[in-house]
Amino acid sequence: LLDIDSHYFRVLFVFVGFACLGNGLLYTRMPIVSMPEKDDTVPTKMWQTLRSHRVFAHVLYSWFLAGMAMHLILVQKTEYLVSLVESLNISTTEIALYATAIPELCKLVAMPFFALLFDRMNFVSLRILVNSIFLSYIPLYFLVGNRFGIILGTIVHGIGMGGGMLMWKLGVTKFAPKDQTGNFMAIHTYLTGIRGIIAPIIGYQIIAATTFAQAGYVAIALMVGSLLWLFWLKREGH
Numbered sequence: 394l395l396d397i398d399s400h401y402f403r404v405l406f407v408f409v410g411f412a413c414l415g416n417g418l419l420y421t422r423m424p425i426v427s428m429p430e431k432d433d434t435v436p437t438k439m440w441q442t443l444r445s446h447r448v449f450a451h452v453l454y455s456w457f458l459a460g461m462a463m464h465l466i467l468v469q470k471t472e473y474l475v476s477l478v479e480s481l482n483i484s485t486t487e488i489a490l491y492a493t494a495i496p497e498l499c500k501l502v503a504m505p506f507f508a509l510l511f512d513r514m515n516f517v518s519l520r521i522l523v524n525s526i527f528l529s530y531i532p533l534y535f536l537v538g539n540r541f542g543i544i545l546g547t548i549v550h551g552i553g554m555g556g557g558m559l560m561w562k563l564g565v566t567k568f569a570p571k572d573q574t575g576n577f578m579a580i581h582t583y584l585t586g587i588r589g590i591i592a593p594i595i596g597y598q599i600i601a602a603t604t605f606a607q608a609g610y611v612a613i614a615l616m617v618g619s620l621l622w623l624f625w626l627k628r629e630g631h
Contacts, residue, residue: 396485439580442573448626449568449577452517455622457584459524462615463557464592465599466535466608473535473605474543481540491547499551500558507556516560516567521623523560526553528616535609561585 443450474488483491510519530553534546561581569577599608 399485439576439583442576442580446568446577449565451622451626452520452564452568453581453584455520455619455626457588458615458619458622459527460585460588461592461595462531462612462619463527464589465596465615466531466612468593469596469600469605469608470534472600476605477538477543483540491543495544495547496551496554499548500554503552503555504559507559510556511559511563515627516564517623517627519556520560521620521627523553523556524616524620524623526556528613528620531609531612531616535605535612 443453471488471492474483474491477483478488507519507523510522514522526549530546530550532546533542533549537543537546565574565577565581596608599611
């Protein structure tokens with residue numbers, strides 16, 4: 394639609410609105426399971442979780458670095474493609490494919506594979522694998538500078554998302570006792586929100602002062618730091 398007329402974005406927004414409405418209606422059909430109230434599920438408990446479960450804390454710290462790397466450049470993906478419209482003659486259809494459609498499709502295909510690995514592999518080892526996939530995506534997408542690199546990077550990113558999304562949703566089950574899942578998930582989602590707020594701001598500041606490539610280098614450094622942290626954790630026998 395945007396190739397026909399850029400003003401058709403309004404039509405797309407209406408479609409997205411109806412899709413969200415349908416999603417909400419589907420949620421209303423899910424059975425509601427009442428949970429017993431627990432006195433220990435309070436905000437202050439999530440910080441105690443970091444102090445009392447050191448392995449989980451180190452996993453979250455390394456995860457924070459990896460998340461910073463991904464959020465730093467995630468919001469720049471589309472803008473980077475737009476900056477290449479003239480040099481690579483990229484259409485709006487291609488931008489939609491590279492930024493959203495292809496990685497989402499690859500995520501769906503890869504997720505069952507990572508589900509099998511999640512049940513069979515050590516969590517830290519699997520996190521190292523997923524972070525390594527993300528690390529390879531960054532230079533392919535942002536540094537190669539041609540269609541082949543962008544397409545390959547998009548595919549690699551989608552595969553990594555399949556593992557990353559699964560581990561984000563289920564990772565705490567590898568560490569949390571059943572009666573403390575809420576506290577573990579609370580600190581996990583809290584740190585996710587923090588990096589989701591500050592990383593894009595930092596990313597835009599880097600790009601405003603330098604280039605997309607420089608933002609890519611910063612993201613690579615953060616991801617390498619995350620991997621080194623995980624390798625140290627694995628060497629310690631966790």
